Amino acid sequence: MAERPLDEKTVATLVAEATAAPSMHNAQPWRFRHLSGERVLQLRADPERAMPRSDPDNRALHIGCGAALLNLRVAAAHADLAPETTLLPEPDDPLLLAAVRLPGPVGGVRDEELARLHPAIRQRHTSRHPFAEKDVPEDVRTTLQKAAAREGATLAFPGPWHAETVLDLVRDAESRDIMDPDADRDLVRWTRLGAEADTAVDGVPEYAFGPRRRDGKAPVRDFSGRRPVADRGTTAFEYTPHLALLSTRGEGPADWLRAGQALERVLLEATRADLATSLTSHALEDRELRLLARDPASGIGQVQMVLRLGYGPRGPATPRRPVRDVLEFT
Known part of the structure; x- marks a missing residue:
C-alpha cells in the first residue's frame, strides 16, 4: 500500500x-x-x-x-x-x-x-563571549571526533604549535581586511544595528556581537567592523583557546555539504556535553590561507571550519526567517 x-x-x-x-x-x-x-x-x-x-x-x-x-x-x-x-x-x-x-x-x-x-537543535547558539581556561575532557573530544566521522569528515584538535599557526592565520586575515576597503562589504550587509536588530529575521544582530576583545588569543570576529556600536564593553578572552579543525578529504560541493553535516553533528554533540561553541572561517575565506591551516605533519585534508570550544555562556539565539518564506509546497 x-x-x-x-x-x-x-x-x-x-x-x-x-x-x-x-x-x-x-x-x-x-x-x-x-x-x-x-x-x-x-x-x-x-x-x-x-x-x-x-x-x-x-x-x-x-x-x-x-x-x-x-x-x-x-x-x-x-x-x-x-x-x-x-x-x-x-x-x-x-x-x-x-x-x-x-x-x-x-x-x-x-x-x-x-x-x-x-x-540540542534549539539549545545550540553561537557564543562570542570569553570561555573559561578549562580543558575539554578527552572523552568529550572523542565523542566529537566520532560525530564528525559519522558524516565523512575529520575533527582534529591541533597541538600548541599548530594552534598558534591557525591563530596567526586568523590575525593575517584580519590584517588583510584592514588593508582592503571593500573587505567588510558582506559583513555590513549581514549585520543588524540599532532598531533593525529588534525586527531582524536574518543576519547577526548587535546583541549577538559579544564584547570587544581587550586581551587574549581567542579567534572572535568583531562584527561591528569599522562602525561604532554602543554599550558592548571590552573584556579579556582566553589565552589558550581550545580549537578544533573540521576537514574533508576532497574540496568540492559534495565535500562542503558533508562538512556542513559533520559540523552541525559536532555542534549538537558539544551542546549536549554543555560546551559553548563558536565558529570562525575568517582565515579560511582565502584559499591560500586555508591550505596553510592543514595539519603540518600529514599535510592532507581540506580544512573547512575552525571551531572554538569551551565552558561559558552559550550566547543569545539569533533570528530566523519565517518558514513560509523558505518553504514551497508542490
Missing part, C-alpha cells in the same frame, strides 16, 4: 528545525521544496544570499546548507521518519543541493543516534 503524503504541519516543523542551523553571517542561504506525492523534501541554495566577496566559490554557503540538512535529518528521526538523503541529485541543477525522502521508520525502528540530538 502506498504511503500517505506527509501533512503540511509536519513538513513545516521539519523545516523550522532545519533552519535553526548556523550559516555564515546568519545569511540562511537555503530554500526548501516539498514534493508531496513523493514524500521528498528538496534543499536548494538561495543565490540571493550568497557572499561574492567573502565566499566567492560558495563554499560557506554549501556548509551552511549542509548544517541545515543535518538538522532536517535529526528532526525527521525525532518524528519517527527514516530520512534517505541524496546529495546533488541533479547535476544539471547545481542549486538543488539535496533530496531527502521521508518514509516511515523501517521495521518500526527510528535512528536513535540522530533522534537523541534533537533537543
Whole structure:
C-alpha cells in the first residue's frame, strides 16, 4: 500500500528545525521544496544570499546548507521518519543541493543516534563571549571526533604549535581586511544595528556581537567592523583557546555539504556535553590561507571550519526567517 503524503504541519516543523542551523553571517542561504506525492523534501541554495566577496566559490554557503540538512535529518528521526538523503541529485541543477525522502521508520525502528540530538537543535547558539581556561575532557573530544566521522569528515584538535599557526592565520586575515576597503562589504550587509536588530529575521544582530576583545588569543570576529556600536564593553578572552579543525578529504560541493553535516553533528554533540561553541572561517575565506591551516605533519585534508570550544555562556539565539518564506509546497 502506498504511503500517505506527509501533512503540511509536519513538513513545516521539519523545516523550522532545519533552519535553526548556523550559516555564515546568519545569511540562511537555503530554500526548501516539498514534493508531496513523493514524500521528498528538496534543499536548494538561495543565490540571493550568497557572499561574492567573502565566499566567492560558495563554499560557506554549501556548509551552511549542509548544517541545515543535518538538522532536517535529526528532526525527521525525532518524528519517527527514516530520512534517505541524496546529495546533488541533479547535476544539471547545481542549486538543488539535496533530496531527502521521508518514509516511515523501517521495521518500526527510528535512528536513535540522530533522534537523541534533537533537543540540542534549539539549545545550540553561537557564543562570542570569553570561555573559561578549562580543558575539554578527552572523552568529550572523542565523542566529537566520532560525530564528525559519522558524516565523512575529520575533527582534529591541533597541538600548541599548530594552534598558534591557525591563530596567526586568523590575525593575517584580519590584517588583510584592514588593508582592503571593500573587505567588510558582506559583513555590513549581514549585520543588524540599532532598531533593525529588534525586527531582524536574518543576519547577526548587535546583541549577538559579544564584547570587544581587550586581551587574549581567542579567534572572535568583531562584527561591528569599522562602525561604532554602543554599550558592548571590552573584556579579556582566553589565552589558550581550545580549537578544533573540521576537514574533508576532497574540496568540492559534495565535500562542503558533508562538512556542513559533520559540523552541525559536532555542534549538537558539544551542546549536549554543555560546551559553548563558536565558529570562525575568517582565515579560511582565502584559499591560500586555508591550505596553510592543514595539519603540518600529514599535510592532507581540506580544512573547512575552525571551531572554538569551551565552558561559558552559550550566547543569545539569533533570528530566523519565517518558514513560509523558505518553504514551497508542490
